[in-house]
Amino acid sequence: xxxxxxxxxxxxxxxxGCGVVKVLADFPEVEIKKIAVKNINKKRNIENLDISLxxxxxxxxxxxxxxxxxxxxIGGIEPAYDLLVAAVNNGKHIVTANKExxxxxxxxLFKLAKEKNTAILYEAAxxxxxxxxxxxxxxxxxNKINEIEAILNGTTNYxxxxxxxxxxxxxxxxxxxxxxGYAETDPTGDVEGFDSAYKIAxxxxxxxxxxxxxxxxxxxxxxxxxVDDMRFAKELGYKIKLVALAKTLEDxxxxxxxxxxxxxxxxxxxxxxxxTNSVVLEGxxxxxxxxAGPGAGEFPTASSVVGDILAIxxxxxxxxxxxxxxxxxxxxxxxxxxxxxxxxYYISLTAVNTPGVIGALGEVFGRHNISLASVLQxxxxxxxxxxxxxxxxxxxxxxxxxxxxELENNKNIVKINNYIRVLE
Amino acid sequence: xxxxxxxxxxxxxxxxGCGVVKVLADFPEVEIKKIAVKNINKKRNIENLDISLxxxxxxxxxxxxxxxxxxxxIGGIEPAYDLLVAAVNNGKHIVTANKExxxxxxxxLFKLAKEKNTAILYEAAxxxxxxxxxxxxxxxxxNKINEIEAILNGTTNYxxxxxxxxxxxxxxxxxxxxxxGYAETDPTGDVEGFDSAYKIAxxxxxxxxxxxxxxxxxxxxxxxxxVDDMRFAKELGYKIKLVALAKTLEDxxxxxxxxxxxxxxxxxxxxxxxxTNSVVLEGxxxxxxxxAGPGAGEFPTASSVVGDILAIxxxxxxxxxxxxxxxxxxxxxxxxxxxxxxxxYYISLTAVNTPGVIGALGEVFGRHNISLASVLQxxxxxxxxxxxxxxxxxxxxxxxxxxxxELENNKNIVKINNYIRVLE
Numbered sequence: 001x002x003x004x005x006x007x008x009x010x011x012x013x014x015x016x017g018c019g020v021v022k023v024l025a026d027f028p029e030v031e032i033k034k035i036a037v038k039n040i041n042k043k044r045n046i047e048n049l050d051i052s053l054x055x056x057x058x059x060x061x062x063x064x065x066x067x068x069x070x071x072x073x074i075g076g077i078e079p080a081y082d083l084l085v086a087a088v089n090n091g092k093h094i095v096t097a098n099k100e101x102x103x104x105x106x107x108x109l110f111k112l113a114k115e116k117n118t119a120i121l122y123e124a125a126x127x128x129x130x131x132x133x134x135x136x137x138x139x140x141x142x143n144k145i146n147e148i149e150a151i152l153n154g155t156t157n158y159x160x161x162x163x164x165x166x167x168x169x170x171x172x173x174x175x176x177x178x179x180x181g182y183a184e185t186d187p188t189g190d191v192e193g194f195d196s197a198y199k200i201a202x203x204x205x206x207x208x209x210x211x212x213x214x215x216x217x218x219x220x221x222x223x224x225x226x227v228d229d230m231r232f233a234k235e236l237g238y239k240i241k242l243v244a245l246a247k248t249l250e251d252x253x254x255x256x257x258x259x260x261x262x263x264x265x266x267x268x269x270x271x272x273x274x275x276t277n278s279v280v281l282e283g284x285x286x287x288x289x290x291x292a293g294p295g296a297g298e299f300p301t302a303s304s305v306v307g308d309i310l311a312i313x314x315x316x317x318x319x320x321x322x323x324x325x326x327x328x329x330x331x332x333x334x335x336x337x338x339x340x341x342x343x344x345y346y347i348s349l350t351a352v353n354t355p356g357v358i359g360a361l362g363e364v365f366g367r368h369n370i371s372l373a374s375v376l377q378x379x380x381x382x383x384x385x386x387x388x389x390x391x392x393x394x395x396x397x398x399x400x401x402x403x404x405x406e407l408e409n410n411k412n413i414v415k416i417n418n419y420i421r422v423l424e
Numbered sequence: 425x426x427x428x429x430x431x432x433x434x435x436x437x438x439x440x441g442c443g444v445v446k447v448l449a450d451f452p453e454v455e456i457k458k459i460a461v462k463n464i465n466k467k468r469n470i471e472n473l474d475i476s477l478x479x480x481x482x483x484x485x486x487x488x489x490x491x492x493x494x495x496x497x498i499g500g501i502e503p504a505y506d507l508l509v510a511a512v513n514n515g516k517h518i519v520t521a522n523k524e525x526x527x528x529x530x531x532x533l534f535k536l537a538k539e540k541n542t543a544i545l546y547e548a549a550x551x552x553x554x555x556x557x558x559x560x561x562x563x564x565x566x567n568k569i570n571e572i573e574a575i576l577n578g579t580t581n582y583x584x585x586x587x588x589x590x591x592x593x594x595x596x597x598x599x600x601x602x603x604x605g606y607a608e609t610d611p612t613g614d615v616e617g618f619d620s621a622y623k624i625a626x627x628x629x630x631x632x633x634x635x636x637x638x639x640x641x642x643x644x645x646x647x648x649x650x651v652d653d654m655r656f657a658k659e660l661g662y663k664i665k666l667v668a669l670a671k672t673l674e675d676x677x678x679x680x681x682x683x684x685x686x687x688x689x690x691x692x693x694x695x696x697x698x699x700t701n702s703v704v705l706e707g708x709x710x711x712x713x714x715x716a717g718p719g720a721g722e723f724p725t726a727s728s729v730v731g732d733i734l735a736i737x738x739x740x741x742x743x744x745x746x747x748x749x750x751x752x753x754x755x756x757x758x759x760x761x762x763x764x765x766x767x768x769y770y771i772s773l774t775a776v777n778t779p780g781v782i783g784a785l786g787e788v789f790g791r792h793n794i795s796l797a798s799v800l801q802x803x804x805x806x807x808x809x810x811x812x813x814x815x816x817x818x819x820x821x822x823x824x825x826x827x828x829x830e831l832e833n834n835k836n837i838v839k840i841n842n843y844i845r846v847l848e
Contacts, residue, residue, distance in 0.1 A: 019709065022709075023566055023709050027566070123563055129709075129710040129711060129713060130713060131555070131559035131562075131563035131564060131713070133563075134558070134559065134562050134563045135555035135558065135559055135563070138555075138558050138562070138731060138735055139547055139555035139557075139558045139559070139728060139731040139732075139735075140555060140727065140731060141730075141731050141734045141735070142447055142451070142726070142727050142730035142731050142734060143727055268695070268716070271692070271695060284723065285443065285446075285447050285553075285723035285724065285726050285727045285730075286553040286717065286718070286723070286724050286727035286728075287553060287717065287718045287721075287723065287724050287727075288717060288718070289553060289554060289555070289715070289716070289717035289718075290714075290715070290716045290717060291713070291714070291715050291716075292692070292713070292714045292715075292716075293710065293711065293712060293713035293714060294710070294711045294712070294713075297711075299708065299709035299710070299711065300709065300710050300711050302566070302709050303564065303566050303567055303709040303710035303711075304563060304710075306565075306566035306709075307562060307563040307564060307565050307566050308563075309566075310565045310566060311562055311563075311565070
């Protein structure tokens with residue numbers, strides 16, 4: 001079959017942009033007409049790059065009447081948002097890998113695209129090379145998805161895997177990851193969970209079919225995970241992962257959050273190591289489905305970007321463009337506050353090593369309606385203190401916080417070292 | 425958006441057919457106009473089934489001018505093939521879960537559908553509820569996929585998981601599986617690998633982009649796996665799985681086969697337990713991607729069938745129907761004979777317990793160009809015999825068979841118990 005040839009304009013020629021150019025070399029049906037870059041003279045990691053394609057004015061692309069698809073791989077809100085609004089207003093289709101933009105400006109952008117009858121595809125923005133958005137919108141279209149458990153950030157998963165394997169501290173692994181280029185000089189976006197939160201905001205919106213507000217997503221990073229936490233988790237049969245969660249509760253409210261969790265080794269997310277990402281979906285009628293693969297990198301991301309370009313290219317000329325890929329989530333999710341969520345918890349604390357301490361702990365938790373699944377003394381510390389690790393049964397976060405607050409003021413408790421939610 | 429309502433005719437009302445009827449109850453845009461069954465009076469597991477829809481003549485469906493989509497869930501070649509040919513000739517789109525039909529009659533059927541400009545979708549035929557065909561054709565369209573490793577049959581994976589966990593024999597677990605309804609009275613189709621072979625034939629055709637001939641797929645079932653094999657595999661860090669493999673070799677030939685393998689615990693397929701299926705794809709640019717989920721069952725299968733129905737329903741009225749989903753694999757794969765494949769092997773044998781036996785084994789294997797990764801004596805058997813387990817390095821199957829044949833005639837070798845290929 002002879003497909004219509006499409007012309008694309010590429011905004012951004014960093015790692016992903018270079019990957020897109022290289023992969024498109026095998027697809028003569030897609031012509032790169034222009035590439036917008038910050039610095040035209042910068043040396044690029046592409047053989048035989050046609051310098052005449054480069055422009056330092058991205059509006060050359062969004063205003064070019066010959067360009068059918070604008071591919072945006074610069075990231076961030078400005079100038080990406082203004083550029084994409086201009087592109088859609090000019091009737092162009094969009095392929096983007098910009099998770100922050102989708103999370104913060106997805107609603108007005110999709111609304112505009114619907115008015116203008118153009119497509120916005122963004123497979124690369126969520127979980128890199130793993131097919132997830134298209135499957136949810138097509139193969140799984142018959143499903144009511146009610147739960148997502150996911151590892152959506154490769155940098156933090158690399159750090160946590162390495163901490164567990166080598167028994168070294170967060171700071172030490174971060175430094176090494178930065179030297180290897182797996183973590184950025186300012187790692188905040190990754191290690192504080194912003195990147196995962198952007199991704200789960202969009203993924204939850206699509207999968208749970210209600211618009212999730214990024215500002216209402218509880219977010220907690222991995223910087224407080226200690227060598228002890230890693231060791232205790234391992235002994236108890238868990239791995240520590242930065243998990244992005246989303247679920248629809250029975251009352252219709254939606255619980256979306258990003259934070260570290262002790263993941264039981266029987267849960268398939270526990271075996272996702274290194275920079276790999278994974279998404280587990282649960283819904284009816286399908287049941288539980290898992291996808292895993294490379295969540296970032298030049299070529300895996302380019303795989304999804306070019307997949308989206310080809311999807312548009314092969315649909316151009318239709319009356320309805322990619323009819324299943326429309327975004328129409330006008331209903332805003334009613335998001336649950338973290339205090340109202342129910343979880344199992346790992347709590348690590350240092351107590352005075354006297355008889356009756358465990359009894360006292362039991363009394364405090366019991367008074368706050370918290371059942372304990374296990375209480376383990378993990379050895380004697382300095383100055384006659386005892387390390388104690390507790391795993392609770394399902395408990396309301398609010399009650400846990402009150403109990404912890406009370407314990408912090410208890411004369412027998414030296415320190416609450418950490419508390420981490422648990423995923424069985 | 426208001427979609428066009430479509431009318432479907434359902435051929436078959438067994439487990440999957442009932443699931444499709446139940447799931448479609450939530451999709452008013454799809455009307456079930458007729459359902460063909462063998463016995464109209466049979467009691468069905470569906471509440472409020474409209475008996476007036478039933479017919480015992482499936483040609484009522486394929487010849488009904490009002491029906492847009494024929495959904496075939498009866499399985500087997502006859503009468504399914506004749507029915508679908510008639511349906512396509514009448515301009516109808518097809519959704520099928522029939523892996524045997526696709527493997528044996530896919531080529532003429534897709535050719536006819538192309539002539540008649542109708543769609544044939546079959547997500548449910550491969551790996552049940554797991555999205556795999558649509559992702560390969562859309563999100564992963566930029567990839568050259570060169571390898572598939574998959575577990576595609578739930579019954580055998582259930583049996584092998586149970587054998588490993590409980591340390592019991594194949595016969596014992598099969599009996600239990602039959603009682604529980606996980607295995608059929610005549611289990612041949614599953615346990616001898618036919619079902620997996622049908623699925624990998626179609627999956628490899630799509631993913632490797634060359635038509636794979638089902639008759640040239642090497643196939644070996646799980647009936648010879650012993651309790652000892654399970655135990656030795658476990659001790660060596662492997663699980664035994666019925667693996668469906670497909671890869672493109674450097675010379676362009678294609679290696680497609682189904683047989684048990686010792687899968688190293690570090691390979692993610694090793695952790696696929698029970699009736700779950702999994703597909704691992706490796707390609708460029710994406711790298712390695714894995715999908716896992718329920719491979720069979722009323723609702724997971726219905727999820728994929730209804731996903732396909734909705735994909736067609738939402739595309740009807742387009743000039744080009746589902747342009748990315750066409751099948752055009754006119755190039756026949758040149759398939760490698762199993763004798764010419766290269767694998768690592770697990771070999772279990774019983775030898776006379778005399779000094780020098782391991783030296784003699786080494787000599788035979790060495791003479792046939794087979795390097796041994798490990799040789800382990802696993803205890804002394806009856807009548808002064810020794811159980812020996814060997815793991816080889818990569819070796820040509822032909823050489824392995826010759827060496828095994830020679831060992832069978834060696835006076836120090838009592839018996840070659842089994843040999844199983846190894847997947848690291």
